[in-house]
Amino acid sequence: MTALAGTGVLVRLALRRDRLLLPIWILVIAAIPVATASAIAELYPDVGSRLALGATIMANPALQALTGPIFDPTSVGGLTAWRAITFATVLAALMSIMLVTRHTRAEEESGRAELIGAAPVGRYALPAAAVLVTGLANLLAALLLIAGFAGQGLPAAGSIAFAGAVAGVGLVFAGIAAVTAQLTENARTANALAIAVLGLFLLLRAAGDAAGAEAVSWLSPLGWAQRTRAFADERWWLLAIVAAVAILLVAAADLLARRRDLGAGLLPSRRGPASAAASLRSPLALAWRLQRGLLLGWAAAFAVAGAVFGSLAAGVGDIVGDNPQIADMLARLGGAGALTDTFFATQLSLFALVAGGYAVQATLRLRAEESIGRAEPVLVAAVPRWRWLAGHLACALAGSALILAIAGLAAGLAHGLRIGEPATQAIRILGAALAQIPAVWVLAAITVLLFGLLPRATSLAWAFLVVFALLGQLGELLQIDERIRRLSPFAHSPSLPGGTIAVGPLIGLCLLSAALMAAGLAGFHRRDLNSD
Template sequence: MKRLVALMGQRARRDWLQVLLWAAGTALLAYASFVGVSDAYGTEQDRTSLLAAALANPVILLFRGLPSGAAEGAFMVFLIFPWLAMLAAFMSTFLAVRHTRGDEEAGRAELVAASPAARTLPFLATALHGLLANTLLAALTAAAFLAVGLDLEGSVLAGAATGAVGVTFLGVGLFSAQLLRTSRGANSAAVWTIVVTFVVSGIGNAVGTPSDDLTRMESSWMTWLSPFGWGENTRAFDENLWWPVLLCLGVGVVLAVVSGVLVSARDLGGSFVAERLGRAAASPVLSTPGGLVWRLTRGAVLGWTVGGLLTGMLSTSLASIVQEVGASNPAVEDILRQISGDGSVEQGTITTFFTMLGVLAACCAVQIVCRARQEEAHGTAEPLLAAPVGRVRWLADYLVIALIGIVLVVAAAIGGAALGLAGQDGDWALMRTVLVTGAGQVAAASVFLAVTALAFVLVPRATIALGWSLVLLGMMLGLFGPLFQFPEWLVHLSPIAVAPLVDGDDVDLRGLWWLVPATAVGVGTALAFMRRRELASAG
């Protein structure tokens, strides 16, 4: 027991700030969302109108929760719960992989295994640590709901459901860490599981059965394939069902138990999914440092590019549907106009999807810069820098590949938008909106690239946490700011919220005047400081 407590204490010391930021950030999002909803949709008539639009419009349901009535609390849960649960899911998977596969890669697990601690004791400490982290997140989220005056049972249930989804994905992270040999592979598998199940839940809600008064939706069978769907079906502040919380916890426990068995069945550093054998002869591409960076990151670029293609196809394929709904219900039109200015509803739909595209492109860039940090921390960058490759050249190669990744993601989305128009026999004049907003999101995503590069040079050990936190913050402000009536100055702190767009017949450059200089100054400063920076090992 003493050894278990000591291991949990070590994890708490390493993670206290990260866990606190994740939990407090989730609670703060819940609190700010309620304030925004109260201001924008203060009457039941306003909420009923938006729910009716949502039930008739798959675009809204794809990225929102499960409608459960027009009551203030239920309405807010409909708008924000999937994103609260997503934050809990990311926190849990990163925590699980960091203290299992990550410790094995860094050599810390081997040191613990050489002590009198049992083989599974570090794994058990990680599982309990993750459970406590999700308990804290759930408690703070429930407190945020209570702080705005919502009832006790619904608040506690909404917080518990958020934490329970996190526990499910804690199990996913522990399981993926046993299957795959690297922390990068385990994190990628866990993240794609989060993204896929999030989309499955949204599609399941979109094709469900609406109530006669258009304020509720019964989920389709697809929703029950996703932990996000389980959490949404608690219907907090309405029916207050607790058994989906038990389902989330049960699946998380089962995955953790299976992972614990796998820990005992494999060698330290081993995995159940074998690594692919390398080629007998190196490709000519690997003869240059830039070619090596491309080889290390091409899988990530491909994944985000596919996401961009799908986003572009949805933007134009669904634009005509939204146009029909907006013509009969101004609630949808009002929301989209808050994002797109004075353009048409179809332009607003494309702008909404391309705002999400900016997030995908930023994620691609941040992941590539974080890969540079991983190479440095793991010691694999040192042999390369011992050759005639300067530090500035080494970092510049990562930044160039990251910029190429941003362009490829946006280009795929533009191609997908064209395919969507061709399939629907749509209005090809919308391609002007596609091209302008796409180019604008390249500029916006490049700012995240520059800021993450600065973090890598100035505070290398915080690169991953800062890079992903800034993307999440930018996403929250850019996607939710207009909907929740956040102050304009706060929304405009997000690069994706001030990217150029088509405003009626004109092009509004908006924040381009600072996006491009900020990127240039950030990248230039990072490269200048990299010339004098020493290599920073893991720790």
């Protein structure tokens, strides 16, 4: 029996298990760029209007931090690549990370890998099947992208380059997830490590593009995807580099897998004390102990990201230069300070979306604890269900507020130190960041609602985050009705600093969160543990 015996059977099993969720991932990855191309063709039908948009883009570091530079502002394809390739590659990376971890480390953690290994199945069939399924998913997304762009009349070469870049980045992160799955015994930790790497690469790409530092952007696979220059004198050799990196990462994961036992990780778990400390005598204390590593990692990432973007903000006003149109626009808005405030408002809205990811991940710990059987020993004691749930929920709510505060404080201090007003700017940007908290809490509340009423579908909380992000970032471009765009809680957050704050919407978001949490708690009280 070879080491890959049974791979085909496991591929079919994985496709059957993901027959509902996987097509949604593929369709969303393909639909967003195609819909963006259609909207751009309608909104900017002539070269003159596209050039005007391109001038605005190149003059706005905030836009370049969010979506990257534009290489051909004269064509629909060039504008589509600028606007959509970052979103598509991030979604492809997330899909690949979750697929690989779900079908490798999660199978070992649950014990199913050992049962599968007892059958005539090779030692490396399981990870091989996970990588093959992920590669197939990225290939299908690429084919749909090519077909969709062809339907829009875009050039074939640019369509293939765009699709290849998206699929290539997906395969790179499949390799990264395969590596992190070898490092730890816990699927959740493996996912968190891979997503942290994605966040780091996204930060490098954003910081490099905003500051015009090409060398920094080239450190990120997301930067490679942009610099493939789809629809703008394509660089085909970059696709070969992306493919080579993906292959090397998968090979590295294979070498690491040979150095560990089934179910074990290369980073051994620390042995705990024989008896619990007094600080662990409450559900909240236990939840904090379980969640603190995740929170510290997110807090460090937000501190670094906030400091980076804060240091860039002071130079935003320098983009005026000799451009009289931009100078006139700034004069109407209130000067270069208005552009700096717009920069901060844009970045803080992005921080809020990412903090929503933390809120979802931290709240999903409830389902993880229940699934692996650790919730039952706690609840069988004199611990009410609401206290156990409230402990993890408190960590999610307080943690999301904390990381947003850290990002705002770091950004304000970095900006203030550059302009000589550290205390004033720190307080101002901190307040703007805190105004984003109620919208983030709605995502935690949705996750609790799914956990209480539809525990098997708790992963749909990620879908809500993606939908809210799309409504906020692409809703106006895709000409989605304003009433639909306002279904996103982030649409009700104030645009600060520089804008006005309305207390009513923030109170409404808090009340909505409380109602959703109460409904989730009621559902959890009525259902059995480990029920579907």
